Amino acid sequence: MxxxxxxxxxxxxxxxxxxxxxxxxxxxxxxxxxxxxxxxxxxxxxxxxxxxxxxxxxxxxxxxxxxxxxxxxxxxxxxxxxxxxxHKYIDRLIMEDIESPKRERILPEVLSVSQINQILELPKEQTLYGARDKAILELLYSCGLRISELVSLDFKNILGDENLVRVMGKGSKERIVPIGGPAVKAVNYYLNHSWAKLAGSKRPQALFLNRLGDRLTRQGCWFMIKKYAKDIDIKIYPHIFRHSFATHMLQNGADLRAVQEMLGHVSISTTQVYTHLNQSHLRKAYAKFHPRAISQN
Missing domain, CATH: 1.10.150.130 (Tyrosine recombinase, N-terminal domain)
Structure with missing residues (x-):
């Protein structure tokens, strides 16, 4: 109509x-x-x-x-x-008495550190696209970026001398996130060996480029990750790197507020879901290693 x-x-x-x-x-x-x-x-x-x-x-x-x-x-x-x-199409709200269902708590899927390391070794860094893919995967895990944030990065967003990245998150809110050493190394290798070849005669501002020299899209990045997923028996998708980043940080003693800031969450309750994963990790460790964790029958 x-x-x-x-x-x-x-x-x-x-x-x-x-x-x-x-x-x-x-x-x-x-x-x-x-x-x-x-x-x-x-x-x-x-x-x-x-x-x-x-x-x-x-x-x-x-x-x-x-x-x-x-x-x-x-x-x-x-x-x-x-x-x-x-806008005066109607004279009263018709949704005000309709309640939303209580949201179910779904714990995010998380990879182990060894699984992450296995995935990060998949791209052949000596190849044109391997160097780009290695840099992408390293940044996703090192910084806990959303895929939309990653493909939106320009050169100016990488503060290499300070090992920081300037990220434009949801609602156009900017945040600064540290970059780990391996990610910095991978990004620099990509810039020195592959970026100019992908750009060709173009001189784009985008950090990550596709085969046409244009900015890599979310769909293109997802397709790339899906390709590597076929090589190993591990379920991987872009957001699992973000989930793993947050969980591993908390498991190693990071402050919840710091993780919230790095993830760009407006509410700390959104970040707290990862503490449930961390508690599960602690319970498993207790059950495995404490001499009186197993009840005696």
Missing amino acids: KANQEIVNGFINHLMVERGLSENTIEAYRSDIERYVKYLDNKGLNIVKADKHILRNYITELQDLSRRSLARNLSALRTFDKYLLI
Whole structure:
């Protein structure tokens, strides 16, 4: 329905221009709201005529989603509902009495240090793409970066003399993160041996380049990691390096606040999920090594 799509387009423009949200966040909103609009279109309904009864029926059709996905959809609908009210498409909120499901606590998957080391040895650094891939994997683990943060890095973001990287995180919030020695070495090797060849006649600002000399995309980085995953019997994906970074830091005594700052978490409760992993690590160590950990029957 054309009228519905025009309202959605205005909402997306509002998120971009007035709220300045990141591209990834906007795409998540777009996906969730367009799912809702498709439901309305199939029933010949207009957004502005939707009521609580229609909305509850729609939410019922989302019950097959995980609690996490359902909560995200409801959050998007609440934001959309407020937009409709502010712009006078509706005269009252229809989401205010609808509760979000309690979010289930899902502990992140984490690799062991030996598994990380095995993965970091996979790229053949002497090759054109191997040098780039080695630098990417080292940075992901050394700094705990999100994949979107990594592919957004420019030359100016690497403060080599200070072993630091300037990262632009979610909500355009900048943070400074230390880089470990092996990661610095890998980045320097890539810059000295592969970057210019990949750039060709172009002179981009991007740190990590694809075969065309353009900035490597998130999808391109994911494809690269997936390629290496085929070589070993370990499940790997970009965010697992971030999970492993945080968990290994805490296991080795890092302060929770420091880890929060390095990860770029707004709330420390987001970082605290890694303390549960750390507690699991401690319990296993206790059960294995304490002489009276095993109950006597």
